[in-house]
Amino acid sequence: MTATTTQEMAPPAPPGFLEWLRKNLFSSWLNSLLTIIGAVVTFFSLVNLVSWAFTKADWRPVTVAPLLYLVGQYPRPELWRPGLSLLIFAFLIGMSWGVWKRYMRVFAIFLAVLLAVMTFFPLETATITLPIRGVMLASAVLIYLGYLLGHTSFILPRHVVIGWLVALLLVPLVILPGIQGSDLLPFVPTNAWGGLLITLLLSVGGILLSFPFGVLLALGRRSSLPVVKWSSIVFIEVVRGVPLVTILFMFSIILVLFLPSESRIDRVIRALIGIVIFSAAYTAENVRGGLQAIPPGQIEAAKALGLRNYHITRLIVLPQALRLVIPNIVGQFISLFKDTTLVYIVGINDLLGIGNAILNLNPQFVRLQMEVYLFIAIIFWIFSYFMSYASLQLEKALGVGER
Amino acid sequence: MDEANKDGKPIIIAREVHKWFDNFHALKGVSMEVKPGEVIVIFGPSGSGKSTFIRTLNRLEEHQKGTIIIDGIELSHDVRNIERVRSEIGMVFQQFNLFPHLTVLENITLAPIWVRNWKKDKAEQVARQLLERVGIPEQADKFPGQLSGGQQQRVAIARALAMQPKIMLFDEPTSALDPEMIKEVLDVMVELARSGMTMLVVTHEMSFARAVAHRMYFFDAGNIIETGTPEQIFKSPQEDRTKLFLSQILEH
Numbered sequence: 001m002t003a004t005t006t007q008e009m010a011p012p013a014p015p016g017f018l019e020w021l022r023k024n025l026f027s028s029w030l031n032s033l034l035t036i037i038g039a040v041v042t043f044f045s046l047v048n049l050v051s052w053a054f055t056k057a058d059w060r061p062v063t064v065a066p067l068l069y070l071v072g073q074y075p076r077p078e079l080w081r082p083g084l085s086l087l088i089f090a091f092l093i094g095m096s097w098g099v100w101k102r103y104m105r106v107f108a109i110f111l112a113v114l115l116a117v118m119t120f121f122p123l124e125t126a127t128i129t130l131p132i133r134g135v136m137l138a139s140a141v142l143i144y145l146g147y148l149l150g151h152t153s154f155i156l157p158r159h160v161v162i163g164w165l166v167a168l169l170l171v172p173l174v175i176l177p178g179i180q181g182s183d184l185l186p187f188v189p190t191n192a193w194g195g196l197l198i199t200l201l202l203s204v205g206g207i208l209l210s211f212p213f214g215v216l217l218a219l220g221r222r223s224s225l226p227v228v229k230w231s232s233i234v235f236i237e238v239v240r241g242v243p244l245v246t247i248l249f250m251f252s253i254i255l256v257l258f259l260p261s262e263s264r265i266d267r268v269i270r271a272l273i274g275i276v277i278f279s280a281a282y283t284a285e286n287v288r289g290g291l292q293a294i295p296p297g298q299i300e301a302a303k304a305l306g307l308r309n310y311h312i313t314r315l316i317v318l319p320q321a322l323r324l325v326i327p328n329i330v331g332q333f334i335s336l337f338k339d340t341t342l343v344y345i346v347g348i349n350d351l352l353g354i355g356n357a358i359l360n361l362n363p364q365f366v367r368l369q370m371e372v373y374l375f376i377a378i379i380f381w382i383f384s385y386f387m388s389y390a391s392l393q394l395e396k397a398l399g400v401g402e403r
Numbered sequence: 404m405d406e407a408n409k410d411g412k413p414i415i416i417a418r419e420v421h422k423w424f425d426n427f428h429a430l431k432g433v434s435m436e437v438k439p440g441e442v443i444v445i446f447g448p449s450g451s452g453k454s455t456f457i458r459t460l461n462r463l464e465e466h467q468k469g470t471i472i473i474d475g476i477e478l479s480h481d482v483r484n485i486e487r488v489r490s491e492i493g494m495v496f497q498q499f500n501l502f503p504h505l506t507v508l509e510n511i512t513l514a515p516i517w518v519r520n521w522k523k524d525k526a527e528q529v530a531r532q533l534l535e536r537v538g539i540p541e542q543a544d545k546f547p548g549q550l551s552g553g554q555q556q557r558v559a560i561a562r563a564l565a566m567q568p569k570i571m572l573f574d575e576p577t578s579a580l581d582p583e584m585i586k587e588v589l590d591v592m593v594e595l596a597r598s599g600m601t602m603l604v605v606t607h608e609m610s611f612a613r614a615v616a617h618r619m620y621f622f623d624a625g626n627i628i629e630t631g632t633p634e635q636i637f638k639s640p641q642e643d644r645t646k647l648f649l650s651q652i653l654e655h
Contacts, residue, residue, distance in 0.1 A: 299498035300463050301559075305514035305566060306490030315513065319504050 061365040062375045067127050068358065072194015077184065080180070082197060083172045090115070090139035091146040092167055095160045098150020103393045107386045111377055115140040168208065172201055177279050183188050191266040192341045194349035196379070198268065202350065203337040206275040210336075211329075213276060213324075214283025219313065223286060232284070239281035240256040244339055247274045252346035271343045286328040290321030323398050330391035332386045351376055414439045414474050414569060416600055429455045431625040432469065439569070440575035442596045443603045444612040444633075447622035448648060453605045454621070457572045460603070461492045474569060490518050493563030497575040499555045500518065501547035506575065507534070507558050508543045526565070528545045535562040537591050553584030557591055564595075571595065573604040588651055607652050613637070621645045 025035040062069070071082050090111070099106035119137040129268070148157055176193070178185035193201070220232030251274040252267060259265070265273075294317050302312040322329075344353040355372040359365050365372075415437040425523055426443070430452045437443055445453045449475050458464040459471060460560045462485050473488045502510050511533060512526035512547035521529075534540045537557040539550075549554055556576060563571060573592065577585045589611050596602055596615035604611070612633050619636045621629040621644075629645045640646045 197446035295500075297496060297498050297500040298502065299495060301494075301502070303463060304461055304489060304492070304496075305562070306486055306518045307514060308486060308518075311517050313518065316502055320502075323504065 002367050022173065045111070049240065056224045056370070058368055059249070060354075060370055061252065061362070061368045061372050062323060063123055067132075068354050069195045071197045072354060074111040074194070074197065075188060076190060078178075079132070080187055081175050081188075083132070085175055086139050087142055088167050088171065090142040092160065092163050093142035094146020095149075095150035095155060095163065096146075097143070098147040098152075099155060099157050099160050103390050103397075106389060108147065110382075111385070112143040115143075120344065146274050159399075160383065166314035168204075169330050172205065190218065190266050194356045196351050198343070198348060199266070199351040202272055202275060202343060203333075204339040205272050206279055206336055207333045208399055209272075210276045210279035210283055215287050215318070218287035218291060219279055221284065222291060234309040236281045236284050238275055240285070244274070244342055245345060249344060249347050250274070267346070268348060271346060271348055274337070275343075279332070282332050283329060285323050286332060287321060290323075290325035291317060292321050293324055326391060326395055330387060334387050336379055337384060337387070351379065354383060357403075411438050413437055415603075416472040417456075417469070418471075418508070419469040420456070420459060420466045420471060422452070422459060422466050429625055430466070433470075433622075433625075433627055434517050435627070437601060437603065439568075439601050440599045441601055441617045442615050443614040444619045445603065445605045445622060446607055446609075446612070446619065446648075446652075447628075451622040452625040453620075453622040454574050455573060457603050457605055459600060460490050460570075460572060461495075470478045483640065486518075486578070490514075490566055490574060491568055492567060493558070493568035495563055495574065495576045496570045497578050499547070499552070499559045499560055499579070501555055501562070503547050506544050506546055507539075507550070510547065510558060511562045514562070515565050526566060530561070530565055531563050534558075537561045537563075537593075538599045551584060553587045553606070556580065556584075556588045560588075560591055560595070565584065570601045570603070573602065574606075575605050577606065577608055609637070609653060620646065623648070 026032040067079075071079070074082060093104065093108050093111060097104040115136045119133045120142070149255055150160065175185070176188065177190065178187045180187045190252075217232050217236055220228045221236065223229045224230070233337060248271055251270045254265060255270065258387065294370075297319070298316055299312060302316045307315070340351060341352040343350055355376050359369060413436040413452075417433060417435045419432045419434055420430050421428070421432055431636075433452070433456050435443075435456075445457065447453050455464055459466045459478075460473065466478075474483050474491055476488050477506075478488060480483065486487050493620065494552075502513070505513065508527060508530050511530035512523065514523075515521040515526040515529065516523060531540060531543060534543055537560055540555055542550060542558070543553060545557065550558065576592070577588050580588060585608070589608060592604070592611065593615055606612070616633050618630060619633055619641070620627050621636070621640075623644050629640060629642045631641075636645070637649070640649060
């Protein structure tokens with residue numbers, strides 16, 4: 001086996017822009033025609049949209065009550081509590097950016113810029129008071145300070161994880177609802193919560209709680225114990241066969257009829273349980289796909305080393321299986337995030353619910369659905385986009401597809 | 404326990420081991436005794452049950468009849484006994500079966516840390532010594548996918564040795580390798596055999612058998628057909644099936 005002595009020529013340099021145009025957009029007369037039609041349609045739609053947005057559109061239903069979109073009816077004297085929550089999360093997002101760099105970078109910078117812009121955004125209404133603007137600006141600054149701190153060697157990823165865990169328990173369980181009978185943190189019932197606050201609470205809570213539950217279900221489905229196996233299968237198949245709306249109705253209305261009135265669970269928590277159950281069944285099926293892709297030789301090798309079943313699952317099977325299904329799981333979480341709007345039908349005022357309430361309660365806004373829905377769509381798009389962006393970065397870093 | 408291992412008492416006792424895969428009778432009463440420090444080569448046509456047999460020794464396959472006693476522990480349904488036996492027996496597979504999501508060093512330290520409860524420092528120190536021993540100390544921080552087949556198999560040997568096993572099982576360790584990589588793996592195995600490790604090796608590498616095997620077993624159709632020293636097997640095989648098989652694998 002002697003190597004060939006002639007050197008192979010390097011491939012030609014990548015074609016220039018004109019060459020790219022010719023190849024991709026004007027390769028045949030049909031292709032050229034489609035390109036031109038597409039360009040014309042896109043151009044005029046964009047021109048119309050932009051001119052509509054800046055001249056014809058009436059953005060009052062959006063600008064008249066920014067606080068409603070953010071926190072719903074949360075009592076105004078207690079607004080410092082969502083404000084404090086925002087500051088805490090801004091700081092954590094900043095530290096996460098410093099520690100994990102590229103997964104959080106774009107999101108953190110975007111959020112900081114958005115908050116800074118909102119601080120100085122001119123609004124006709126006086127509901128966004130000076131302190132609120134101050135909190136927004138402080139949040140933007142805290143993101144950056146968190147980044148600087150996360151960058152140092154004092155802060156390890158594990159500290160930031162602990163910080164997130166504490167904040168994720170403290171904010172929705174103590175700071176926002178308060179404590180019954182407390183003067184410092186008076187109780188705020190969840191029917192006063194609304195808007196983006198509820199949307200984020202339900203989706204973040206739904207994602208974080210359904211993930212471990214779904215993984216356990218997926219493992220349960222492959223268990224050798226018949227009771228565990230069959231109860232997992234029944235759970236997954238029943239839940240997957242029922243629409244989310246039905247589950248939400250069941251938990252919001254029907255469940256109450258069976259429980260004694262004094263043990264009534266809060267309605268937001270009921271909706272959250274419904275979302276978690278629904279999402280867990282889908283997570284379980286996604287994870288099962290990953291579990292099935294692990295070659296049996298991996299488990300045999302681990303067994304041969306004397307590892308116990310629990311360690312084999314935790315150290316060998318799950319890390320590989322979860323890595324394989326990141327794209328599916330993130331896709332599922334993005335749709336879960338959007339599906340939380342369904343809680344509107346059980347009377348919870350999430351972002352979409354607030355939009356509808358503003359449209360319905362003010363006769364002068366009756367024809368302005370377009371503005372409201374576009375605004376809400378943009379907010380949903382921003383969050384969804386960053387979720388899929390983070391997933392892409394994670395896939396790259398973990399080398400999904402390269403084994 | 405130590406007494407039993409010395410002065411030639413067998414560390415592996417298999418008596419009349421039977422194994423069925425559904426209706427297929429894969430092992431038809433295999434008996435074998437192996438003393439500490441012995442190197443056993445098992446060979447035979449594919450489907451003869453040789454891999455199945457060594458996989459019953461660490462219970463990757465369950466035997467349905469007969470007795471297997473490893474270092475004084477009888478293999479039964481007792482999970483704790485199975486785990487104890489497995490941590491005394493290292494195994495090397497045809498397909499390496501390294502953990503692709505862990506680095507070479509993590510592959511080797513995993514079992515010592517989680518089964519033996521070693522400190523990470525100690526486990527890593529031992530792992531680096533083992534990598535030195537199998538000749539690839541510089542690959543410690545790479546992932547298995549970045550190594551050649553021969554290097555991966557040497558990592559797999561180091562991984563098994565990290566548990567400081569009393570017995571090593573090799574299930575066709577060179578069958579998945581390109582010819583130029585077979586030697587580097589065999590060299591490691593020969594060194595290991597000469598160091599006094601008890602080894603059961605399923606292989607068709609007759610050069611390895613000649614160099615270090617104490618005894619050879621010829622398997623066919625789920626049974627041991629013939630056994631003897633390499634000299635007896637190569638010079639004067641008794642059974643026709645052994646002669647035929649040897650002529651087939653030695654001809655090429």
